[in-house]
Amino acid sequence: MKIEQYQFGEIVVNSKTYTSDIIIYPDRVESNWWRKEGHKLQVVDMVDVLEFHPEVIIIGTGASDMMSVDSEVKESARVKSIELIILPTNVAVKKFNERLHQKKKPVGCFHLTC
DSSP states (O other): OOEEEEETTEEEETTEEEOSOEEEOSSOEEOSOOOTBTTEEOGGGSHHHHHHOOSEEEEEEOTTOOOEEOHHHHHHHHHTTOEEEEEOHHHHHHHHHHHHHTTOOOEEEEEOOO
């Protein structure tokens, strides 16, 4: 599930273009990902990801880093021994691909705009 390109409002994963926020699992892409409170990521928005129990979760907080990550998300990842990386989306995309190259199986949660 390599990310081939990202630009504001658009991401290309395995030759398929997405124009809404996505979650990338090792075996699939969940498109049209939306949060209960758009620019605030909460545990309720991450239940499936946390239950999947990946080694690492990479969160892209938008082109301008506008999406905040609630402390409960950070604590939930810590309790489950899941590495959590939170970066603006353009940097998070690079980190996601680096982790793939390192034979890690990250889950990526990407806000594509703001």
